[in-house]
Amino acid sequence: MDDHASVIVMLNNTWFGSELAPETQERLAKLGTVQEFEADEIILHEGEEAIEMGILISGRLALRQMVPERGPVTILSVEPGDIFGWSAILAATKAQSTVVATEPSKALVIEGATLRAALKEDHALAASLYPRVLSAVGRRLRATRLQLLDLFAR
Amino acid sequence: MITNPVASPTAVARQWFLARSDLDALIQALRKAGRTVIGPTVRDGAIVNDEIQSAADLPAGVRDEQSAGQYRLAERADERVFGYTVGPTPWKRFTFPPILPIATAHRSGSFGFEQPKTVAPQLAFLGVRACEIAALGMQDRVFLGSPFTDEDFRARRKAALIVAVQCTTSSSTCFCSSMGTGPEVRTGYDILLTEIDEGFVIQAGSPAGAAIVAHLPTRQPTHAETGAAVDVVEAVRTQIGETLPIAGIDQRLKRQLDNPRWGVVAERCVECGNCTMSCPTCFCTSVTERSDMEGRISVTERLWDSCFDINFAKVAGGDFRARPRDRYRQWLTHKFSSWMDQFGSFGCVGCGRCITWCPVRIDVREELQAIAPVIQPIERPVAVEPVAASPGSYSIARLASVREETGDTTTLSLTDLDPAFLSGRPGQFVMVALPAFPAVPISISRFRANGIDLTIRAVGATSTALANLHPGAKVGLRGPLGTFWPIEDAYGRHAMVVAGGVGLAPLRGLVEALVANRDRFESVSLYYGSRTPEDQLFSDDLVAWSASKAIDVAVTVDRAGPEWKGRVGVVTTLFDMMSCDCSKITAFVVGPERMMQASVQSLISKGVPTERINVSLERHMECGIGLCGHCQTGPYFVCKDGPVFRLSELGDLYAREGI
Numbered sequence: 001m002d003d004h005a006s007v008i009v010m011l012n013n014t015w016f017g018s019e020l021a022p023e024t025q026e027r028l029a030k031l032g033t034v035q036e037f038e039a040d041e042i043i044l045h046e047g048e049e050a051i052e053m054g055i056l057i058s059g060r061l062a063l064r065q066m067v068p069e070r071g072p073v074t075i076l077s078v079e080p081g082d083i084f085g086w087s088a089i090l091a092a093t094k095a096q097s098t099v100v101a102t103e104p105s106k107a108l109v110i111e112g113a114t115l116r117a118a119l120k121e122d123h124a125l126a127a128s129l130y131p132r133v134l135s136a137v138g139r140r141l142r143a144t145r146l147q148l149l150d151l152f153a154r
Numbered sequence: 155m156i157t158n159p160v161a162s163p164t165a166v167a168r169q170w171f172l173a174r175s176d177l178d179a180l181i182q183a184l185r186k187a188g189r190t191v192i193g194p195t196v197r198d199g200a201i202v203n204d205e206i207q208s209a210a211d212l213p214a215g216v217r218d219e220q221s222a223g224q225y226r227l228a229e230r231a232d233e234r235v236f237g238y239t240v241g242p243t244p245w246k247r248f249t250f251p252p253i254l255p256i257a258t259a260h261r262s263g264s265f266g267f268e269q270p271k272t273v274a275p276q277l278a279f280l281g282v283r284a285c286e287i288a289a290l291g292m293q294d295r296v297f298l299g300s301p302f303t304d305e306d307f308r309a310r311r312k313a314a315l316i317v318a319v320q321c322t323t324s325s326s327t328c329f330c331s332s333m334g335t336g337p338e339v340r341t342g343y344d345i346l347l348t349e350i351d352e353g354f355v356i357q358a359g360s361p362a363g364a365a366i367v368a369h370l371p372t373r374q375p376t377h378a379e380t381g382a383a384v385d386v387v388e389a390v391r392t393q394i395g396e397t398l399p400i401a402g403i404d405q406r407l408k409r410q411l412d413n414p415r416w417g418v419v420a421e422r423c424v425e426c427g428n429c430t431m432s433c434p435t436c437f438c439t440s441v442t443e444r445s446d447m448e449g450r451i452s453v454t455e456r457l458w459d460s461c462f463d464i465n466f467a468k469v470a471g472g473d474f475r476a477r478p479r480d481r482y483r484q485w486l487t488h489k490f491s492s493w494m495d496q497f498g499s500f501g502c503v504g505c506g507r508c509i510t511w512c513p514v515r516i517d518v519r520e521e522l523q524a525i526a527p528v529i530q531p532i533e534r535p536v537a538v539e540p541v542a543a544s545p546g547s548y549s550i551a552r553l554a555s556v557r558e559e560t561g562d563t564t565t566l567s568l569t570d571l572d573p574a575f576l577s578g579r580p581g582q583f584v585m586v587a588l589p590a591f592p593a594v595p596i597s598i599s600r601f602r603a604n605g606i607d608l609t610i611r612a613v614g615a616t617s618t619a620l621a622n623l624h625p626g627a628k629v630g631l632r633g634p635l636g637t638f639w640p641i642e643d644a645y646g647r648h649a650m651v652v653a654g655g656v657g658l659a660p661l662r663g664l665v666e667a668l669v670a671n672r673d674r675f676e677s678v679s680l681y682y683g684s685r686t687p688e689d690q691l692f693s694d695d696l697v698a699w700s701a702s703k704a705i706d707v708a709v710t711v712d713r714a715g716p717e718w719k720g721r722v723g724v725v726t727t728l729f730d731m732m733s734c735d736c737s738k739i740t741a742f743v744v745g746p747e748r749m750m751q752a753s754v755q756s757l758i759s760k761g762v763p764t765e766r767i768n769v770s771l772e773r774h775m776e777c778g779i780g781l782c783g784h785c786q787t788g789p790y791f792v793c794k795d796g797p798v799f800r801l802s803e804l805g806d807l808y809a810r811e812g813i
Contacts, residue, residue, distance in 0.1 A: 015731035062722060074714045077722040081731050102719040139730050142752075146724040147712050151746040152655040152685035 004029055007108060010057045015081030016132055017055060024128040028055075031118060032110035037061075037101035044085065050095040051112045053088040056080050059105020063097040072098065075147075076140070083136050088112030089119070170372035171379055173353040177235065178209035180317070180345075183369045184278040189315060192248055193280035194241065199227060201241040203248075206280070213238065220325035220506065223515035236281055236349045239325045240505050244434035245279055245286050246293060249310045254456045256306075256441070262450035274309035280317045282343070284336030285328075285503040287318060289434030291342060295497045296437050315362055318343035322386045324393045327506030329519060332398035335503040337390045348383035355383040398519045399528045404491040404500070406526035409788070409805025411483070415525045420479035422514045427460035429508035429518075430485065435501050436460070461485050490522060527802075538577040540633050545777045548587055548630030551575075553623050554605060559691050562612050563656055564621040569605035571631060576601060578634030580641075580663030581770060581798045584608070585778040587630035591616040595775045595793070597660035598634060609659035609691065635778045637798040639664045639768060644675055644740035647766075651680045652753045654725050654745020658682055658691045660770050660797075661744050665699065672704045676738065679706040683725025683749070687711050687718050725749060726756045736760040744770045751809040754801060765802040772797070 007029040011017030061078040218238040297304035330336030344363030358364035440459040445452035467474040493501030551571035587593035600607035612621040710721035773785035773792040780794035788807040
């Protein structure tokens with residue numbers, strides 16, 4: 001089990017966590033737990049209730065969606081420093097994709113309901129966290145648009 | 155056009171000395187000649203140009219202190235009367251009045267329009283500086299240089315006698331030496347005064363000026379006095395320096411129409427129009443009507459207007475320059491770019507009034523350098539002389555081997571070719587031809603000891619025919635052509651290669667050169683994106699480069715099945731989360747145009763300087779040597795001036811639709 005201080009160090013080494021206020025890092029470290037996943041371990045199945053948000057510390061996760069007659073298609077990989085399951089911030093919802101570790105991975109995982117309650121009650125936490133989440137989501141949106149363009153197609 | 159009095163700068167013109175105590179004799183001689191004398195005088199805390207009666211009206215012992223948004227008068231330690239620079243009044247006020255009746259219309263009794271006759275006052279302008287003479291000349295070209303002329307201006311200009319004064323001091327706002335208009339008065343005057351300790355060294359520049367000087371109590375100047383007159387102007391030139399690199403700015407500005415700085419400066423600008431009103435060259439006007447209550451007689455007046463006015467470009471359907479940034483851009487680009495196209499010179503003389511009288515301290519020099527900085531010329535090693543340079547002439551090479559890279563991309567290894575091809579540089583290309591097929595440009599993807607590799611995606615007739623060749627086949631080559639990757643630009647820096655799809659081909663030679671010279675770079679990294687894992691080029695090389703530890707290799711694909719354990723996402727996701735001192739990156743980017751655009755935007759947002767971002771453009775080419783015109787992009791032929799460009803060279807041309 002990683003202690004509190006080492007979790008903060010881990011957060012500080014991530015793209016997502018490094019620009020959060022120290023109090024926010026502190027709070028997230030308290031709210032979450034560090035979890036480790038083996039290669040090929042499925043963290044969340046598409047269609048299941050998505051109840052956690054995570055910050056990937058190391059390793060790699062793949063987000064896959066099942067396409068009939070084509071099988072699972074990887075639409076995005078989550079790299080260290082990025083977040084996954086961010087929609088749990090808004091409400092408990094069905095997972096839109098399967099999350100699988102493609103290599104041994106470690107993440108700080110925060111239970112969605114706990115995080116939502118903390119954000120509602122602690123405005124400083126919300127003011128610090130939301131811009132970072134929006135930045136991650138915006139980056140992913142821009143990348144998705146480029147994927148839609150199928151730039152390398154003839 | 156007005157024929158300005160011309161004094162040759164090379165001829166030694168006759169000079170006289172006039173004591174300061176006798177200066178009033180000049181003013182009275184001008185008045186006696188029937189002229190109203192307009193000269194500098196102190197009013198409302200500034201030195202303005204207005205009618206003066208005698209030398210007592212001049213600002214003796216007064217100096218000015220000017221900087222951006224600042225103008226103050228102070229005392230001098232001496233009694234000099236021209237010991238300051240330019241005040242807020244441009245001389246155009248007297249040749250191009252702020253308000254001028256241009257027609258009277260009446261409908262009482264008869265119906266008609268009448269144009270008033272200009273009665274140009276006989277004026278003498280006393281104290282005109284070099285930059286201001288240049289400004290009068292610019293307005294000559296505007297008002298008198300086309301088939302449609304302003305006869306009121308012509309009459310007023312012709313009736314004005316110019317008594318110029320050499321600048322003996324300067325302000326921090328002066329930049330005439332950058333604009334080539336001063337500080338030395340060389341031409342365009344009737345009488346020229348240079349103020350020294352005891353009085354004035356005088357020259358006449360026209361018969362009218364000489365006639366006035368003949369009535370003055372002058373004497374021959376001493377050598378010391380003429381020497382002092384030369385030295386004082388030279389000292390001012392040194393004081394001012396050349397603070398604004400002006401050469402080529404008209405062209406540089408044309409490439410910066412979308413620069414975000416327009417928005418930044420527009421947030422500061424309050425659009426008061428002070429810059430245009432105090433400018434000695436601005437000539438825009440509007441026409442207004444004044445009528446009696448019954449509409450029987452109306453007077454049409456022309457008024458100075460400003461392109462900063464919110465209604466300046468308004469039409470019934472809307473406003474062509476609705477945003478402040480549009481209006482600021484209009485003003486600056488007119489002064490320093492399109493004025494050159496219209497009138498053959500810049501529309502600025504460097505007097506600095508727009509800087510001094512800007513209430514929010516916008517300094518046009520700073521804005522110009524921020525928006526259109528000087529692009530350091532690219533010092534590239536000289537490219538090898540191409541073989542078979544003229545279209546239709548080809549050097550023959552033999553195909554040694556063929557390697558299928560992906561489903562539609564093939565690498566041809568050529569040998570038995572002219573040694574000059576081996577001296578090419580990564581980034582260059584060759585024109586490749588087969589009998590009965592049009593030649594196509596193909597990047598050289600590798601230089602080997604005895605040949606070169608060409609990596610070809612089969613997309614057209616020639617490329618498909620090339621991809622289907624077998625070892626032993628022969629092809630025609632012209633090249634190596636075009637510019638190459640400026641690898642020296644990355645010495646001591648982070649060398650970052652960004653490739654998309656088949657764009658890795660023109661970069662492979664660069665990557666190999668970076669790896670071979672690894673010690674010269676702070677770091678070397680390759681970010682490569684392709685559509686699927688199966689579309690990756692040079693898979694063996696990617697593995698070998700990763701294993702070598704000399705280069706950090708990160709690859710990603712746009713989509714993949716579950717068997718792919720690597721990254722999935724567009725290539726920009728590889729460095730979107732990168733953290734480093736990005737100002738120390740030198741980037742080399744090739745891929746589909748939209749992918750390059752996204753990569754470039756990401757790099758710029760991280761702080762990579764545009765002069766350190768290199769891109770290779772793909773354009774339609776028929777000749778490869780700048781003759782056929784197909785690949786023209788702005789001022790460049792991509793085949794000859796590119797295909798490798800620094801982003802700063804391309805400016806707004808890059809990724810602009812329709813260029």
